[in-house]
Amino acid sequence: MYTISVNNQTYDVDEDGQTPLLWVLRDILKMTGTKYGCGIAQCGACTIHVDDQPMRSCTLPLEVASSYRITTIEAVEGTEVEAVRAAWVARDVPQCGFCQSGQIMSAVALLRTIPSPSDSDIDTAMSGNICRCATYNRIRAAIHDAAGTLKGAAE
Amino acid sequence: MSPSGPAEPRRRRFGIGFFFRTLGLIFVVVVILGLVYLLYPRPMLQSEPIEAPQAAAQVDHLRPVSDFDNIADLRARSVALFEEAGRVIQNPRCMNCHPRSDRPTQTDAVRAHTPWVSRGFDGGGEPTMRCSTCHQNENIEASGVPGNPLWHLAPIEMAWQGKTLGEICEQLLDPARSGMSREELLHHMAEDELVGWAWNPGGDRTPAPGTQQEFGAIIAAWLDTGGACPQ
Numbered sequence: 001m002y003t004i005s006v007n008n009q010t011y012d013v014d015e016d017g018q019t020p021l022l023w024v025l026r027d028i029l030k031m032t033g034t035k036y037g038c039g040i041a042q043c044g045a046c047t048i049h050v051d052d053q054p055m056r057s058c059t060l061p062l063e064v065a066s067s068y069r070i071t072t073i074e075a076v077e078g079t080e081v082e083a084v085r086a087a088w089v090a091r092d093v094p095q096c097g098f099c100q101s102g103q104i105m106s107a108v109a110l111l112r113t114i115p116s117p118s119d120s121d122i123d124t125a126m127s128g129n130i131c132r133c134a135t136y137n138r139i140r141a142a143i144h145d146a147a148g149t150l151k152g153a154a155e
Numbered sequence: 156m157s158p159s160g161p162a163e164p165r166r167r168r169f170g171i172g173f174f175f176r177t178l179g180l181i182f183v184v185v186v187i188l189g190l191v192y193l194l195y196p197r198p199m200l201q202s203e204p205i206e207a208p209q210a211a212a213q214v215d216h217l218r219p220v221s222d223f224d225n226i227a228d229l230r231a232r233s234v235a236l237f238e239e240a241g242r243v244i245q246n247p248r249c250m251n252c253h254p255r256s257d258r259p260t261q262t263d264a265v266r267a268h269t270p271w272v273s274r275g276f277d278g279g280g281e282p283t284m285r286c287s288t289c290h291q292n293e294n295i296e297a298s299g300v301p302g303n304p305l306w307h308l309a310p311i312e313m314a315w316q317g318k319t320l321g322e323i324c325e326q327l328l329d330p331a332r333s334g335m336s337r338e339e340l341l342h343h344m345a346e347d348e349l350v351g352w353a354w355n356p357g358g359d360r361t362p363a364p365g366t367q368q369e370f371g372a373i374i375a376a377w378l379d380t381g382g383a384c385p386q
Contacts (some may be wrong), residue, residue: 016202020297041289041300042269056289059298064291110283125283127271 002066006031007075017063022046024062025072033073033101037130044129047102048072054109056128073101079150080111087145095133103129107143115154116147217242217365220376233383240344240373241320241385246363248353252308253315259308260316263361278307294357301357305349310334324384337378345371 001014004021006029013024020039025031025048037045039058046057049071057065084107087093094100103126110117110125117125122140131139218239226232243249251260251268259268275281280288291302309315312332315323326332327340335343343350345367353363363370377383 018295018297020295040298044270053285054288056298059289059291059295059300061291061295061297113283121283123271124273124281127284128288130270 002062004062004066004070005068006070007072013062015062017061019062020058021048021060021062021065021070022057024065025057031072031074035098035101037099037102041128042130043099043102044106045099045102047105047129049076049105049109052109052112054106073105076105076108078108078112079153080108080146083146083149083153084108084111084142086149087142091138091142091145093135093138093142095131095135099129099131099133103131103139107139107146110143111146111150115150117143214362214366215364217369217373219369220372223376229380230383233377233380234385236373236377236380237324237383238320238385240370240377241323243353243363243365243370244315244323245320246353246361248356248360248363249350250316253313254308255314255316257308257311265316274308274311278310280307294355296357299358301352301360303349303352307349319385321385328382328384337382341371341374341378344374 001012002017003010003012004024005011006025011029013028015024015028022034022036022039025034026036034048034057035045036058037043041056041059044056047054048057048060049055050060050065050068052071081104084104088100088104093103106126106129110122114121114125119140122143126136126139126143220236223232223235223239226235247260247263247265250265251262254260257274258272259274260266261268272284272286273281275285280286286306289300290306291300292304294301312334313326315326318326327335328337330336333340351367354365354367356362
């Protein structure tokens with residue numbers, strides 16, 4: 001039995017400690033906003049925040065996750081999240097949308113670390129999130145938009 | 156025998172009613188067979204343990220230090236010992252973390268790491284894309300992602316890829332580049348936990364030859380015999 005903290009709530013999960021957190025989130029807690037893309041940490045669709053650091057939940061065992069504060073796309077919040085959401089809607093970023101919750105979790109973490117990222121910063125932070133619809137240009141533009149919103153709000 | 160009286164209505168043996176009755180019968184039979192198929196008891200899928208890592212019997216051992224005793228010339232013996240150690244040093248498990256650029260490589264083919272990552276200020280990745288985004292403190296069997304608490308790249312001064320074994324040897328012995336005294340070098344090779352991962356890489360990765368203990372003994376004997384380098 002493991003106790004995990006997800007989105008500021010604690011849950012008791014009676015599963016093998018090596019179970020990837022992704023499956024605990026999706027199959028047991030029914031939080032299906034976090035997506036299963038590849039299962040081998042190659043696509044970034046399952047990105048969550050672990051104590052505010054973006055991590056891939058497909059390769060994070062339950063027994064490790066129980067030591068940290070987990071945040072998923074369902075409950076991530078803050079000024080960066082609002083700016084990213086508005087920019088994503090304004091730019092109509094998603095095409096099929098499957099990768100987008102992972103993209104957004106990485107983008108939010110990037111803006112929290114580097115509020116005004118350069119193209120290079122964006123490429124580095126987002127390199128682990130792939131999009132088969134190739135919405136990369138819109139993602140990059142939306143991150144710049146969100147950074148502009150944050151900068152405007154700070155001034 | 157001429158017909159008389161009202162004519163009997165002609166009975167249509169294969170009329171539309173017969174067609175629908177047959178169709179209905181077929182439908183009922185299909186539904187019953189389908190239900191039998193769906194409800195037939197069968198064993199539930201059970202979770203199974205993941206296969207244990209490869210058996211120790213497959214270890215490709217390094218030559219024991221005593222094998223080199225018959226080389227009378229001390230320098231030649233030292234070089235031979237380092238060449239044996241080179242089987243480990245030039246193994247993909249070691250070379251992948253000693254890249255010539257800021258990007259690690261991976262797999263037995265020593266290809267570029269996917270996704271794109273860079274060493275960052277401490278060898279542990281860029282601040283927005285740390286190694287720990289994916290790599291945990293241990294190998295994760297479910298995803299195949301390798302891990303260790305100290306997961307990071309060797310410093311750029313210790314790049315091994317693209318160098319000859321002799322050049323790597325000179326580099327190891329140069330404290331300005333290795334950042335290590337000979338004692339620290341021996342510790343790195345013989346006891347460092349992250350180096351030890353090379354013999355327990357998990358997944359379908361080929362381990363480095365021998366064991367860390369065997370490798371440590373070879374390195375110790377190489378240093379004891381003067382630490383000579385191949386040309």
